[in-house]
Amino acid sequence: MEYRFETIEGRSPGFYGLLAVLVLLILPGVVSTYLMYRHGIYLSGMTNRVPWGLQIIMAVYYIGLSAGSLVISSLYGIFGRAEYKPFARIAAYLALLLLIGALLSILTDLGRLGNLQSSFSHFNFLSMLSINPFLYNMYIVICAVYLWAMLKEHDLWVRRLALVAVLWAILVHSGTGAIFGFVPRELYQSPLLPPSFIAAALSSGTALMILVILALFRLTGRALDDLLVIKLGGLLGVFVIVVMYFLFVENAYRLYMAESREAGYFFLFGGINAVLFWGGLIGLGSIVPAVLLFHPQTGRSIRWIVVASALVVAGVLCERYLIVIPGETHPPELFRDWEIRDSPWEEGVVHYVISYHEVFQAIGVAALVAFLFILGLKWMPLAPTEARVSPRPAELGEGSPDGAPAA
Amino acid sequence: MDRREFFEAAGILLGGTACAYGLPLVAVSQLTAGTAEEESAAGGRRWGMVIDLRSCRLDCQACTEACRRENNAALHGDPRWDVHLIRKVQVRRKGAADAALKPLLLLCNQCDRPPCVQACPVQATFQRPDGIVLVDQHRCIGCRYCMIACPYNARHYNYKENPEWPNKDQPRSVHGVPQSCTLCVHRLDQGRKPACVEACERVGAKALAVGDLNDPQSEVSRLIATHPVRVIREDLGTKPKVYYIGL
Known part of the structure; x- marks a missing residue:
């Protein structure tokens, strides 16, 4: 069926109020970033033992979130699944913005932003942190061109670019996993990290898309067929299972091998890691959503799909924390037969305490992404006036979906 | 189809x-x-260090203090941000609670296959043909990936500006870039010994030696040939060039 894409009106007090709130959220981040640029990043919670903190967690989180959006977009573009066409433009635009958010998170984290030109003049082909920004920049360009093709309704180019975008997305997410996986540290080094990064990216991205789509259609009063959301929910359920499978293999390997057993215990049962892994990632972030999405009743209820999506989005944030931080707080084992008892420096297990400056930065980047997203809706015809599936809702079978508005 | x-x-x-x-x-x-490993094998110099822990004393900080003065390494009085290009720790045999503590010096291992050089996105961390690993502070963007990549935690970051500047011949430590042991490359290039080696000789311990590993007559080569030596985490394949006697 034909969809009519239209910009949102964007003149209500609510619209401007929302933009104003977002600007207010951006400002503290700008101030914090300036202070760190001026005085040094000791203002963050990072230390010599934990040189990567919240901004890097957020960067990999954004990169992951962008994947799901693009995959949904490509379901239409590559596989011709027309029922996803209404979301294809929003998804591509959101993927682009999330990548910009990721790059901003990395940039605001740099200690010597003034030397940034050297990342262009002295590219290091061996560095994952050199290869990846190149992949990210290209990805932003590809998303932009893909979005342009959709706005212009160039169907042939939409299909071609969707394929390019998805292949490039695989590179982007494998590469991001490799930033950590290709490092000689007990809890980083792992060839499994690139594929498991893709899996977590798909689950968190799909979950975010569900939330964004629902909020958008409900807030603007546009019609959205429940079946579309239910289908996306089913897809999300599969992704969540795949993530759990990767987590299981990775941790079973760590515990099984004698040399990494101690590190494996630290990852699974060491203080905050245990809370975030079992409580955040596995419990609330995977098992509960999986049950909700696969259960015949809750899996067809928009309200419960929203709950499950929100849980997955939060759970994958825990997963990103667990990718970055435990590998740093866990001490490298320098000697098999000696233990360090005293040092002028921090040896042994350390803790990472997030400072409010970092929180301001993270909120600022998130608010900026939201700000640009909302403006984009006003300037570009991204969302359709209504989204309905071509087959009649009668094919749903018995048990009519609980179509309670969520936003 | x-x-x-x-x-x-x-x-x-x-x-x-x-x-x-x-x-x-x-x-x-x-x-x-074209790694330093191969180039130096072709005849050039290849700097390395030998630390004889048998002569090192628990209560002595001569080398660490000399290093700090020489290289303007920042001491803020907070272990989270202090910069130690060489640090002295006390170690004990694992599982032996009543065993005596022993001193141990930790510093950049000047790996022949340095993960930090591989990791640096802007080639600011590089290896000279003679094997010394350095940071170009004017190119570094301060991303700290080298610290993530170093399995020895030998890289320390200048989180804060260093208020002190004791050695005006060497650049001041500005915030935003990492530092690690350079083997006092500026001294080696003048034919002098590194500050820590000099300080150790001054207190009469003579536990440190720096020299050319490719020259079989050098002090370090003779020490390695005549003593059982160990490097840290040989299993990682990074090929460290700091050798320990008595570890």
Whole structure:
């Protein structure tokens, strides 16, 4: 069926109020970033033992979130699944913005932003942190061109670019996993990290898309067929299972091998890691959503799909924390037969305490992404006036979906 | 799928596979070609260090203090941000609670295959042909990936500006860039010994020696030839050039 894409009106007090709130959220981040640029990043919670903190967690989180959006977009573009066409433009635009958010998170984290030109003049082909920004920049360009093709309704180019975008997305997410996986540290080094990064990216991205789509259609009063959301929910359920499978293999390997057993215990049962892994990632972030999405009743209820999506989005944030931080707080084992008892420096297990400056930065980047997203809706015809599936809702079978508005 | 489509798809698949395997190969060939390891094997100098822990005393900080003055390493009085290019720790045999504590010096291992050089996105961390690993502070963007990549935690970051500037011949430590032991490359290039080695000789311990590993007559080569030596985490394949006697 034909969809009519239209910009949102964007003149209500609510619209401007929302933009104003977002600007207010951006400002503290700008101030914090300036202070760190001026005085040094000791203002963050990072230390010599934990040189990567919240901004890097957020960067990999954004990169992951962008994947799901693009995959949904490509379901239409590559596989011709027309029922996803209404979301294809929003998804591509959101993927682009999330990548910009990721790059901003990395940039605001740099200690010597003034030397940034050297990342262009002295590219290091061996560095994952050199290869990846190149992949990210290209990805932003590809998303932009893909979005342009959709706005212009160039169907042939939409299909071609969707394929390019998805292949490039695989590179982007494998590469991001490799930033950590290709490092000689007990809890980083792992060839499994690139594929498991893709899996977590798909689950968190799909979950975010569900939330964004629902909020958008409900807030603007546009019609959205429940079946579309239910289908996306089913897809999300599969992704969540795949993530759990990767987590299981990775941790079973760590515990099984004698040399990494101690590190494996630290990852699974060491203080905050245990809370975030079992409580955040596995419990609330995977098992509960999986049950909700696969259960015949809750899996067809928009309200419960929203709950499950929100849980997955939060759970994958825990997963990103667990990718970055435990590998740093866990001490490298320098000697098999000696233990360090005293040092002028921090040896042994350390803790990472997030400072409010970092929180301001993270909120600022998130608010900026939201700000640009909302403006984009006003300037570009991204969302359709209504989204309905071509087959009649009668094919749903018995048990009519609980179509309670969520936003 | 008709024949034309089939050949198109097959072509893309083959080309893609070639690229997917070819790119890492090209990158890795850079790893092995022209490393300091090979260049120095061709006849140049290859700096290394030997630490004789039998002569090192628990209560002595001569080398660490001399290093701090020489290289303007920041001491803020907070272990989270202090910069130790060389640090003295006390170690004990694992599982032996009543065993005596022993001193141990930790510093950059000047790896022959340095993960930090591999990791640096802007080639600010580099290795000289004589094997010394350095940071170009004017190129460094302060991303701290080298610290993540170093399995020895030898890189320390200047989180804060260093208020002190004791050695005006050496650059001041500005915030935003990492530092690690340079083997006092500025002294070696003048034919002098590193500050820590000099300080250790001054207190009469003579536990430290720096010299050319490629010269069989050098002090370090003779020490390595005549004593059982160990490097830290040999299993990682980084080929450290700081050798320990009595570890």
